[in-house]
Amino acid sequence: MLGLLACAGTLQAQDASSAPDASKAKTMQAVTVTGSLIRRVDLETSNPVITIDSSQIQASGKPTLGDLLQQLPAVAGNATNPSIDNGGGTGASTISLRGLGDNRTLVLVNGRRLAYDDVNSIPSNMIERIEVLSDGASSVYGSDAIGGVVNFILKDHYQGVQVSSDYGESSHGDGNRRNFSVLAGISGDRYNLIVGATQQSMNSISASARSYSQNALALSNGQVIKLGSSTVPTGLIQNADGTYVTLNHGVSGATSLSDYHTFGPADSYNYQPYNLIETPQKRTNLSLVGDFKITPNVDAYTNIFYTKTAASQIIAPVPIVANADDFFISKNNYYNPFGVDFGTDRATGQSANDFNTRLTSLGNRNIANLTYDLQFAVGLRGGFGESSWQWNTDVNYGKVRNNVESNGFLNYAELQQGVGPSFLNSSTGTVTCGTPSAPISNCTPINLFNINDPNTVTALKKIVVNPLYYNDYTTKQFEASANGELFDLPAGPVSLAAGLSYRKESLDDGTDTPIATGITSGDYAGLCGVVESCGTVLSGSFNVKELYAEALIPVLANKPFFHSLNIDIGSRYSDYNLSGSTTNSKLAVEWRPIADLLLRGTVSQVFRAPNISELYAGTSGGALVATDICDGYTGGHAQACVNVPTDGSFQQLNPQLGVKGSGSVAAGYDLKPEHGKSFDFGMVYDPHWLPGLSFSADLWRINLTDTIVDGLDPTTILNECYFSNKLCGLIHRGGNGQISYIALPTVNLGNTSTKGVDSSVQYSFKTERYGKFTASLNGTYMARYDVEPVPGDPSVATVHCAGSFCPAYGEFPRWRALGTLNWSRGDWSATWTLRYVGRTKVGSADLSQGYSADGVIGGVVHKIGAYAYNNLSANYKFSKYHTTLSLGVDNIADKQPPMFYQWGSNSNTDAYTYDLIGRYYWMRATVSF
Numbered sequence: 014m015l016g017l018l019a020c021a022g023t024l025q026a027q028d029a030s031s032a033p034d035a036s037k038a039k040t041m042q043a044v045t046v047t048g049s050l051i052r053r054v055d056l057e058t059s060n061p062v063i064t065i066d067s068s069q070i071q072a073s074g075k076p077t078l079g080d081l082l083q084q085l086p087a088v089a090g091n092a093t094n095p096s097i098d099n100g101g102g103t104g105a106s107t108i109s110l111r112g113l114g115d116n117r118t119l120v121l122v123n124g125r126r127l128a129y130d131d132v133n134s135i136p137s138n139m140i141e142r143i144e145v146l147s148d149g150a151s152s153v154y155g156s157d158a159i160g161g162v163v164n165f166i167l168k169d170h171y172q173g174v175q176v177s178s179d180y181g182e183s184s185h186g187d188g189n190r191r192n193f194s195v196l197a198g199i200s201g202d203r204y205n206l207i208v209g210a211t212q213q214s215m216n217s218i219s220a221s222a223r224s225y226s227q228n229a230l231a232l233s234n235g236q237v238i239k240l241g242s243s244t245v246p247t248g249l250i251q252n253a254d255g256t257y258v259t260l261n262h263g264v265s266g267a268t269s270l271s272d273y274h275t276f277g278p279a280d281s282y283n284y285q286p287y288n289l290i291e292t293p294q295k296r297t298n299l300s301l302v303g304d305f306k307i308t309p310n311v312d313a314y315t316n317i318f319y320t321k322t323a324a325s326q327i328i329a330p331v332p333i334v335a336n337a338d339d340f341f342i343s344k345n346n347y348y349n350p351f352g353v354d355f356g357t358d359r360a361t362g363q364s365a366n367d368f369n370t371r372l373t374s375l376g377n378r379n380i381a382n383l384t385y386d387l388q389f390a391v392g393l394r395g396g397f398g399e400s401s402w403q404w405n406t407d408v409n410y411g412k413v414r415n416n417v418e419s420n421g422f423l424n425y426a427e428l429q430q431g432v433g434p435s436f437l438n439s440s441t442g443t444v445t446c447g448t449p450s451a452p453i454s455n456c457t458p459i460n461l462f463n464i465n466d467p468n469t470v471t472a473l474k475k476i477v478v479n480p481l482y483y484n485d486y487t488t489k490q491f492e493a494s495a496n497g498e499l500f501d502l503p504a505g506p507v508s509l510a511a512g513l514s515y516r517k518e519s520l521d522d523g524t525d526t527p528i529a530t531g532i533t534s535g536d537y538a539g540l541c542g543v544v545e546s547c548g549t550v551l552s553g554s555f556n557v558k559e560l561y562a563e564a565l566i567p568v569l570a571n572k573p574f575f576h577s578l579n580i581d582i583g584s585r586y587s588d589y590n591l592s593g594s595t596t597n598s599k600l601a602v603e604w605r606p607i608a609d610l611l612l613r614g615t616v617s618q619v620f621r622a623p624n625i626s627e628l629y630a631g632t633s634g635g636a637l638v639a640t641d642i643c644d645g646y647t648g649g650h651a652q653a654c655v656n657v658p659t660d661g662s663f664q665q666l667n668p669q670l671g672v673k674g675s676g677s678v679a680a681g682y683d684l685k686p687e688h689g690k691s692f693d694f695g696m697v698y699d700p701h702w703l704p705g706l707s708f709s710a711d712l713w714r715i716n717l718t719d720t721i722v723d724g725l726d727p728t729t730i731l732n733e734c735y736f737s738n739k740l741c742g743l744i745h746r747g748g749n750g751q752i753s754y755i756a757l758p759t760v761n762l763g764n765t766s767t768k769g770v771d772s773s774v775q776y777s778f779k780t781e782r783y784g785k786f787t788a789s790l791n792g793t794y795m796a797r798y799d800v801e802p803v804p805g806d807p808s809v810a811t812v813h814c815a816g817s818f819c820p821a822y823g824e825f826p827r828w829r830a831l832g833t834l835n836w837s838r839g840d841w842s843a844t845w846t847l848r849y850v851g852r853t854k855v856g857s858a859d860l861s862q863g864y865s866a867d868g869v870i871g872g873v874v875h876k877i878g879a880y881a882y883n884n885l886s887a888n889y890k891f892s893k894y895h896t897t898l899s900l901g902v903d904n905i906a907d908k909q910p911p912m913f914y915q916w917g918s919n920s921n922t923d924a925y926t927y928d929l930i931g932r933y934y935w936m937r938a939t940v941s942f
Contacts, residue, residue: 046060050494052510057611060146060148060601061146073846074179074884079094079108083108086791096930097918119161135318137194141169144164147161152561152618170200171196175196175197176195183218187218190215210297214294217293223290224909225922226921234867248260250462252353266468268348268350270350270351288920313392314393320386324384327379348459389411393405402496404493410490419480424476427476431456431459444458460472484521486626489517509563513558522629556590559588560585563582575605579602581602587622599618609698609700620686626723627677642731642735643657653734675759707774709774715765722762722821727755763800770793772794788835795816795826798814824853827852830849852879
């Protein structure tokens with residue numbers, strides 16, 4: 014029933030239109046709908062809200078909430094999910110509304126902020142409904158609510174016990190999942206108590222198990238080639254004459270120059286079999302929701318949930334890229350047959366010849382993540398006598414502990430010492446570290462020129478380390494609020510909601526292999542590389558004090574062409590101790606010219622203060638794909654192409670660039686908040702002459718300035734430096750012009766503008782003979798997604814992402830849609846769901862856009878056709894036994910994802926958008942007592 018994720022206007026309008034007279038409306042319970050602080054009986058408001066109830070969650074058959082929500086048409090871009098191995102691997106799923114990033118989508122539970130934005134950690138069996146607001150809401154919720162808000166409303170009462178278990182497996186015989194959950198509740202005149210427990214697990218799927226991801230592929234000179242990596246176990250070594258060679262196979266022990274041959278494409282390394290297209294995960298959740306009536310006017314309440322998630326990522330054996338890692342191999346190393354230095358001398362900062370290798374003899378790198386997430390809220394709420402006014406006060410606490418164990422890395426200091434000067438000790442007949450005049454004890458010389466030699470393997474295994482990291486994030490919030498009716502106008506009462514809050518967030522990063530930036534000598538000098546696994550010990554915090562208010566003013570009612578006209582105004586003042594103060598307001602209008610038609614519009618100010626990780630994240634290393642803009646360089650851009658020859662001969666050796674990211678504090682950058690405006694204008698039509706039919710459409714637009722960019726895209730940095738001489742200090746090249754690494758700190762960068770249209774239609778009808786049918790179709794059209802890196806500078810092009818794949822921001826097809834046909838009759842029910850991802854493209858014919866689908870030929874466009882995924886499920890209820898059996902198949906046609914080649918996220922495709930697993934079967938049994 015995934016297609017029932019229809020706009021609230023479609024499902025809720027039927028309730029509103031069936032009770033048009035005021036006397037009936039007064040009997041309805043006033044509620045607060047996401048996007049507003051006002052309690053009201055009108056479920057159709059100025060806020061475009063998608064509602065998903067618990068029955069729809071269960072009927073979808075999705076194992077996690079992330080699988081469900083990431084299929085919404087309003088979701089786009091690079092929000093993580095368990096198919097992201099390299100750069101993911103925590104088992105988390107996040108939501109990116111409007112493609113603006115998960116850091117601009119605010120996640121709430123019962124209207125309160127979460128410490129952890131992984132929606133998979135929220136207990137699905139405790140959810141009453143999910144409300145998704147696809148509009149900016151900073152005046153209501155403060156920072157982060159730019160693309161929208163996802164609010165999980167928990168059950169507040171349940172009587173009985175429900176046990177559910179499901180199992181799933183792909184048609185390839187892998188990706189097995191097992192889920193088990195228990196829900197129990199009791200209630201009385203003065204209390205309600207619900208407890209729940211879930212256990213979920215999902216097995217890994219290797220990239221080698223699917224044809225599209227078995228090899229690393231690229232478009233080059235118009236041909237599809239096996240790309241591989243130039244970081245190979247036989248070495249990519251720059252000879253004294255500047256040519257690149259690699260070791261012949263079958264050589265043992267020490268090597269000579271005759272043991273090498275010129276490096277060619279056939280020597281590249283296929284890392285794909287060591288990646289995953291589904292990361293393994295195991296999740297356990299315990300939760301409690303309860304309330305107790307202390308007096309007739311005062312309730313005490315709490316909601317608590319605790320989630321433990323174990324997940325891991327597996328990536329190829331550790332590479333050594335001497336210049337990128339500031340790693341130095343001495344020409345006086347006994348095993349070095351080339352007579353030249355390799356890498357970068359940290360003491361002097363001088364780069365020498367290139368040396369790349371990969372330590373396949375040590376096996377894969379495995380990064381195990383263990384995440385503990387505790388979230389609880391306790392509070393009091395009540396009313397003021399017989400008046401309409403209600404009050405609430407609560408404390409919200411959240412803590413996330415993430416432990417990371419990185420296996421398959423090396424002790425950097427011991428490795429560096431082992432490849433320094435060494436000699437054959439004539440007195441012992443063994444190779445010794447140091448020089449004859451200054452031998453070094455307790456050091457084992459290492460032969461990196463032949464990493465498969467048994468002696469080398471033994472030496473390397475002695476210095477393997479499994480470094481540990483931890484990340485503690487804590488949020489504490491106090492809030493007090495009140496709402497009710499102020500006075501009556503001819504059209505109805507004026508309502509007001511107001512409150513205040515205080516929130517403190519803190520972060521503490523730690524590791525057993527620390528580094529300190531800025532040091533130029535010593536074991537942990539410089540920045541963290543790939544060969545070592547390390548991080549910066551860093552901690553920090555900030556706090557914010559806020560005041561807010563919102564008023565609903567009924568202007569007209571029951572007049573010709575004005576069945577109702579309401580104005581909603583709100584404002585929030587926020588004072589951050591690090592980012593300063595800001596006030597953000599909204600103005601919304603709701604006009605019903607007739608009872609069946611709602612016209613709505615909202616203009617609001619939005620902002621986002623830097624979050625805790627954007628400020629205090631430490632330095633870490635990695636690798637990203639990018640094409641060097643200095644390929645074929647002939648001069649004119651000296652700052653961008655330092656040490657690059659100007660005769661046009663220069664070619665990038667490896668499109669996988671070393672990158673070193675960090676927060677703004679570690680980089681010494683003064684990070685500012687981002688600000689903007691959000692616009693939404695729409696309509697909802699529920700014709701009384703055809704009950705069950707509903708239409709809605711909303712035109713939206715969001716503009717941001719001083720956009721916070723967490724981990725710049727290397728292509729953006731290269732372009733900005735090349736065309737405007739800005740950000741050049743982030744590019745680090747070796748003496749031969751090859752890029753050693755690119756620094757990617759969190760910075761403010763330019764403006765972002767996006768706009769589009771959301772629409773939905775739903776029709777529900779019932780027949781006595783054939784049962785009940787509900788058909789729905791929701792869609793999003795993205796008209797614009799523009800990023801202006803340097804406003805006002807014509808030399809730096811605006812990046813146009815709508816209808817395209819943009820490496821830094823994700824994929825943005827013009828059209829996305831979700832359609833469903835539901836049928837039920839007696840104990841039987843069935844659902845067919847269609848998810849549509851429209852056409853898109855990789856690369857641009859406009860060279861100013863900075864990247865081409867072809868790694869060699871500029872201006873090449875690789876077109877991606879539209880994709881449609883079909884899912885089918887059926888349910889039968891054994892009423893006598895209080896048991897429901899469900900069967901389903903997802904991706905019926907076993908569609909494989911489109912090829913993105915070198916632009917894909919380690920699987921040759923876009924793992925953020927498409928299904929990577931293929932056809933998937935599942936079944937579930939639910940028993941209620």
